[in-house]
Amino acid sequence: MTSSFDQTPSSASLIRSPQLVREILRLLQPFWKVILLTTVAGSAGGMAMAWALSVINGALVSAVSTQMLLGFAGLCALSLGGQLVAGVGNSMLGQKIVARLRQQICSRILRAPLSLVEQQKSDRLLAVLNGDIDKIAELGNHFAGYTTALAIVIGCLAYLLILSPPMLGLAMALGAIGWALNHAAMGHWVVHFDRARGLEDKLQKQYRSIIEGAKELRLNDARRRRIEYGGTDLTSHIARLNSRAFAIFWVVDTASIALVFVFVAAALALRPYLGIDGEAITGFVIVILFAKGPLEELASALPVFSQAKIAFGRVSTLAVTLDEADEKERSPNAPCFRQSLGLRNVRYAFASPDQHSDFDLDIPDLEIKRGEITFIVGGNGSGKTTLVKVLLGLYRPHAGALLLDGQAVAPADIRAYRNLFSGVFADYHLFDELVASPGSEERVNAWLHRFGLANVVDFERGAFSTTDLSTGQRKRLAFIHAVLEDRPILMLDEWAADQDPEYRALFYTTLLPELRSAGKTVIAISHDDRYFNVADRIIHLSRGRIVAIEPRGSQAGKHAEPA
Numbered sequence: 257m258t259s260s261f262d263q264t265p266s267s268a269s270l271i272r273s274p275q276l277v278r279e280i281l282r283l284l285q286p287f288w289k290v291i292l293l294t295t296v297a298g299s300a301g302g303m304a305m306a307w308a309l310s311v312i313n314g315a316l317v318s319a320v321s322t323q324m325l326l327g328f329a330g331l332c333a334l335s336l337g338g339q340l341v342a343g344v345g346n347s348m349l350g351q352k353i354v355a356r357l358r359q360q361i362c363s364r365i366l367r368a369p370l371s372l373v374e375q376q377k378s379d380r381l382l383a384v385l386n387g388d389i390d391k392i393a394e395l396g397n398h399f400a401g402y403t404t405a406l407a408i409v410i411g412c413l414a415y416l417l418i419l420s421p422p423m424l425g426l427a428m429a430l431g432a433i434g435w436a437l438n439h440a441a442m443g444h445w446v447v448h449f450d451r452a453r454g455l456e457d458k459l460q461k462q463y464r465s466i467i468e469g470a471k472e473l474r475l476n477d478a479r480r481r482r483i484e485y486g487g488t489d490l491t492s493h494i495a496r497l498n499s500r501a502f503a504i505f506w507v508v509d510t511a512s513i514a515l516v517f518v519f520v521a522a523a524l525a526l527r528p529y530l531g532i533d534g535e536a537i538t539g540f541v542i543v544i545l546f547a548k549g550p551l552e553e554l555a556s557a558l559p560v561f562s563q564a565k566i567a568f569g570r571v572s573t574l575a576v577t578l579d580e581a582d583e584k585e586r587s588p589n590a591p592c593f594r595q596s597l598g599l600r601n602v603r604y605a606f607a608s609p610d611q612h613s614d615f616d617l618d619i620p621d622l623e624i625k626r627g628e629i630t631f632i633v634g635g636n637g638s639g640k641t642t643l644v645k646v647l648l649g650l651y652r653p654h655a656g657a658l659l660l661d662g663q664a665v666a667p668a669d670i671r672a673y674r675n676l677f678s679g680v681f682a683d684y685h686l687f688d689e690l691v692a693s694p695g696s697e698e699r700v701n702a703w704l705h706r707f708g709l710a711n712v713v714d715f716e717r718g719a720f721s722t723t724d725l726s727t728g729q730r731k732r733l734a735f736i737h738a739v740l741e742d743r744p745i746l747m748l749d750e751w752a753a754d755q756d757p758e759y760r761a762l763f764y765t766t767l768l769p770e771l772r773s774a775g776k777t778v779i780a781i782s783h784d785d786r787y788f789n790v791a792d793r794i795i796h797l798s799r800g801r802i803v804a805i806e807p808r809g810s811q812a813g814k815h816a817e818p819a
């Protein structure tokens with residue numbers, strides 16, 4: 257029976273193999289010296305180990321000389337030294353690669369356009385940052401052991417070649433059968449691992465619901481049970497898929513070990529026909545029994561490699577998507593803002609332009625004047641926040657231009673352009689560290705007093721002591737962040753919505769006019785029609801269209817509160 261979970265798309269198929277190889281090479285390229293050193297050291301260690309085996313074999317059939325003992329000691333030292341260098345080097349390499357992946361993904365997310373980050377959904381981003389990179393880290397932690405095992409197996413094969421080429425041929429034939437078995441099985445277990453990995457995005461979503469919906473889930477037993485049982489189903493399904501994959505692996509692994517015994521039996525049975533002498537057959541047995549351990553280690557690496565490959569496919573898909581949309585910048589400095597900013601013939605829709613979208617923003621002409629207070633008003637879903645995100649350069653319009661002092665802002669200047677703004681969004685994130693000009697401590701403390709926060713929050717060494725505050729207090733702290741960034745334009749999305757009447761009045765009748773007097777341009781989204789007369793200009797939106805622009809004074813008769 258196919259469950260709804262089986263509909264999850266294959267994550268490995270998201271990126272094509274050549275792209276995946278390019279991503280891997282790009283990742284490894286800075287570490288080529290370490291890779292070369294560990295490969296040489298590991299190979300030397302493996303070869304020395306095989307050579308040492310040949311010395312042991314020689315000692316079993318002839319007299320032991322001092323020279324032989326010294327040679328054996330030297331080979332052991334070389335083998336151990338090689339393995340040590342390869343082990344330490346590969347462990348460091350694994351950790352460096354994981355650190356680099358984490359840094360790259362974080363910086364790509366930070367540089368990508370907001371719309372793309374919103375499309376990717378936080379659950380998926382978190383699943384990549386936590387789950388997928390951890391899977392690659394797991395491979396990184398064991399990588400040293402695998403490479404050493406591989407070097408030993410190669411060394412053993414080289415020794416087999418010296419002992420008897422026909423027996424090496426037999427070993428290679430059996431090895432090829434083992435490889436074919438594993439390869440055929442891998443196709444099956446990868447499908448299960450891949451599906452399980454895809455389901456982990458849903459698991460991240462469940463985790464977020466459990467943590468972020470803690471209050472609602474405690475108030476609603478039915479919803480709690482649904483999440484609880486849904487989570488149990490999901491985790492059980494992931495466990496089933498992984499168990500199936502591992503079961504296939506263990507069947508094939510056992511068959512591969514059986515092949516080793518087949519090889520030993522075949523060597524003993526075919527000895528008279530192949531003309532192998534006594535020393536050679538003892539050597540075979542020693543080598544095969546010795547190589548069995550590293551061979552098993554290599555076989556056990558296959559599921560780890562498969563999972564890491566799937567994870568790397570997902571990480572690379574995300575990296576490539578984010579990289580393609582990376583916003584290139586010409587200059588990091590904010591441009592001059594002298595008179596106005598605006599929009600000309602701007603269109604923005606959430607779906608791509610050729611797809612149907614329930615909402616689109618269509619603004620033929622808009623001007624926001626410097627030093628003015630502009631209110632953007634309209635019903636829920638009329639497009640106020642979308643308009644503001646386009647104005648701030650956070651959403652790229654699908655058509656039209658963003659204007660600064662009458663000139664279109666080029667795409668390469670968008671990041672610099674955004675430095676003109678600071679703001680508090682309706683779904684703002686409150687940071688505890690303040691990014692403000694040096695010496696701003698006095699100003700911060702003055703604001704904390706003014707906002708009645710001095711007794712609950714301290715400001716020390718550039719950070720607020722806590723953000724565990726009431727909803728209104730948190731928003732006041734967010735305002736302090738925005739105002740102390742000292743940008744020419746301040747955007748406030750329904751800032752006063754969570755404030756009590758005292759702070760609401762302070763905001764509209766004192767703070768906004770003060771900001772205007774200080775030369776700031778204010779763009780505020782508001783539903784507080786009682787204070788509309790504070791604005792120099794009111795832009796009315798409906799269904800993504802500007803339906804009216806009211807200048808200052810036209811509100812005088814309509815509202816009770818004076819500016």
Ligand SMILES: Nc1ncnc2c1ncn2[C@@H]1O[C@H](COP(=O)(O)OP(=O)(O)OP(=O)(O)O)[C@@H](O)[C@H]1O
Nearest residue numbers: 374606615634635636637638639640641642643682
């Ligand atoms: N990230 C998004 N993806 C897809 N559609 C979106 C997204 N954000 C908003 N929308 C859609 O765009 C429309 C306008 O949303 P917007 O947030 O701009 O409205 P608003 O006027 O600010 O509403 P409110 O007063 O409720 O805050 C809505 O109909 C919404 O469905």
